[in-house]
Amino acid sequence: xxxxxxxDKKRDLSKCVSTCPDKDGADDRRTDKLEQMKEWKSRFxxxxxxxxxxxxxxxxxxxxxxxxxxxxxxxxxxSGNGGSRCSPQQRTLGxxxxxxxxxxxxxxxIDGGPKCACKSPNITNVDKVAYHALTExxxxxxxxxxxxxxxxxxxxxxxxAALGAAVHKFLAxxxxxxxxxxxxxxxxxxxxxxxxxxxxxxxxxxxRIMSRFNIRMFKEFCWFTKFFTFYKSDYENIIQTxxxxxxxxxxxxxxxxxxxxxxxxxxxxxxxxxxxxxxxATWDASFAKNPEACAVILVGIGxxxxxxxxxLLLEFEVLYITGLSHYCFDNIHMMVKAxxxxxxxxxxxxxxxxxNRALSRLDDHELYTIYDLSGFWAFY
Numbered sequence: 001x002x003x004x005x006x007x008d009k010k011r012d013l014s015k016c017v018s019t020c021p022d023k024d025g026a027d028d029r030r031t032d033k034l035e036q037m038k039e040w041k042s043r044f045x046x047x048x049x050x051x052x053x054x055x056x057x058x059x060x061x062x063x064x065x066x067x068x069x070x071x072x073x074x075x076x077x078x079s080g081n082g083g084s085r086c087s088p089q090q091r092t093l094g095x096x097x098x099x100x101x102x103x104x105x106x107x108x109x110i111d112g113g114p115k116c117a118c119k120s121p122n123i124t125n126v127d128k129v130a131y132h133a134l135t136e137x138x139x140x141x142x143x144x145x146x147x148x149x150x151x152x153x154x155x156x157x158x159x160x161a162a163l164g165a166a167v168h169k170f171l172a173x174x175x176x177x178x179x180x181x182x183x184x185x186x187x188x189x190x191x192x193x194x195x196x197x198x199x200x201x202x203x204x205x206x207x208r209i210m211s212r213f214n215i216r217m218f219k220e221f222c223w224f225t226k227f228f229t230f231y232k233s234d235y236e237n238i239i240q241t242x243x244x245x246x247x248x249x250x251x252x253x254x255x256x257x258x259x260x261x262x263x264x265x266x267x268x269x270x271x272x273x274x275x276x277x278x279x280x281a282t283w284d285a286s287f288a289k290n291p292e293a294c295a296v297i298l299v300g301i302g303x304x305x306x307x308x309x310x311x312l313l314l315e316f317e318v319l320y321i322t323g324l325s326h327y328c329f330d331n332i333h334m335m336v337k338a339x340x341x342x343x344x345x346x347x348x349x350x351x352x353x354x355x356n357r358a359l360s361r362l363d364d365h366e367l368y369t370i371y372d373l374s375g376f377w378a379f380y
Contacts (some may be wrong), residue, residue, distance in 0.1 A: 017294040090187030114312030132278040134286035137187050137297050140194055141308035142340030143276040144301050145260040150277040151294070152257045159283040160257070164250025165299060167373060172239045174378035176219050183293070184379060187300025188213070193302050197337040205310040209303045212380040219377060252369040253298075267336070267355045272339035273345045304368050308339045313359050313367075320356075 040293055134151060138144040192213045200206045204250050219235050232238055264273070287294040312335050319328050347354065 035096045037182060061194040068216060106281050130274070130276050130278050132281055133279060134281045134283070135293060135297075136277075137190050138276070139190060139306070140198070140340030141305060142342075142346075144305045144308075146276040147297075147301070148253075148257045148260055149258070149264075149282050150275060151283055152254075153282050156254070156257075160250045160254045161247070162283060162287075162291060163253055164248075166248040166287070167249050167253070168239065168244070168246040168297040169239070170292055170295035170299065171373065171375055171378070174237060174375060176235065176237060176377045178216065178230070179378045181296065181379065183296045184300050187297055188379070189302075191301060195307060200308065200311045200335060200338055203315060204309040205314060206307040209307040212303070212376065217376060217380045231368070231371060231376075233374075234376050237377055238372050249373070252366075253373075255363075256369055259362040259366045263358045266358035266361070267341050267346050267350060269344060269347055276339070299373060299375050299379070302370045306371045306374065309359075309362060310367055312336070312339065312355075316355060316359060320352075 083309045134147060135191055138147045151159060151163060157325060192210070195201055195206055195213075198206075201210055217234065232241070238244065283294070312332070316332055319332065329352060332352075336346070336350060336355070350358075
């Protein structure tokens with residue numbers, strides 16, 4: 001029977017398409033490539049999901065020693081602890097990292113007498129004042145710089161010499177392996193939470209440092225370790241192997257503090273910058289009777305200081321080399337704020353020149369000094 005006029009349009013269309021093939025099968029090849037790309041993306045998504053699941057399991061189940069202190073704290077809410085105490089929903093892909101106690105709860109409040117004029121950028125309430133003792137560990141990179149500068153104080157040579165002696169004494173006898181120091185674990189916990197919360201965890205230097213808190217480092221020296229490790233301090237006690245003295249460490253840390261001062265010069269707002277530590281927070285007041293406490297804090301905040309600034313440096317260099325710095329500079333602004341450099345103490349939108357000058361004042365060897373003194377061979 002003859003089909004009526006204007007019949008099945010779909011059949012006519014398919015007939016037209018089948019009788020008019022593309023030239024040399026180009027459409028078929030494009031379709032095949034598209035299907036192949038979809039398959040690759042699907043496999044990659046499965047791999048990422050599996051990797052996150054494994055890491056969450058490792059963090060939650062096999063690191064009981066690293067989370068024992070956190071788990072021993074009283075539980076105020078079902079989702080307040082993280083680690084092995086996480087709910088099943090928290091262990092899924094994309095779950096928030098363990099929460100950290102707000103620094104506004106750890107900063108001390110002065111009820112009577114004159115209040116310190118400097119406020120910590122982490123403190124939101126006006127009745128909370130800055131740390132008035134260097135025994136309060138820094139919570140971000142900006143506070144790390146404030147801590148080091150306050151530690152140097154007015155008599156920089158004497159205080160740096162005392163710091164070098166304390167760090168040398170603390171690290172010199174630490175064997176390669178894993179040594180648990182309860183006081184250090186508390187500072188390491190602060191560093192770990194900064195890396196999780198700051199928003200820089202997906203940048204390679206920060207990601208590499210963050211993995212040290214989740215999986216025990218491989219310390220056995222072999223060609224594999226030597227080939228894939230950039231720093232000897234990952235698998236050997238460099239205080240011993242390099243023959244570093246207390247004076248050597250003091251000189252190197254003096255360079256680090258000078259670099260911090262030059263860095264802040266190009267980031268801060270003159271006349272508005274307030275240190276996170278009050279003027280009475282000095283070496284003599286905080287550590288004269290217990291120098292080891294200072295060494296513990298320095299070693300504990302080292303990974304935070306290194307990971308934050310090395311990530312900022314790497315991100316800036318990538319954008320600068322690729323010519324995208326003018327188009328993607330908002331990423332740098334967000335990173336600068338994530339490290340703790342917020343207004344009004346610091347410039348709200350530092351220019352490319354400001355960031356470039358600030359980073360150029362903090363040399364690589366100064367960051368490597370902090371890395372080497374973080375004691376990765378002994379505490380991770």
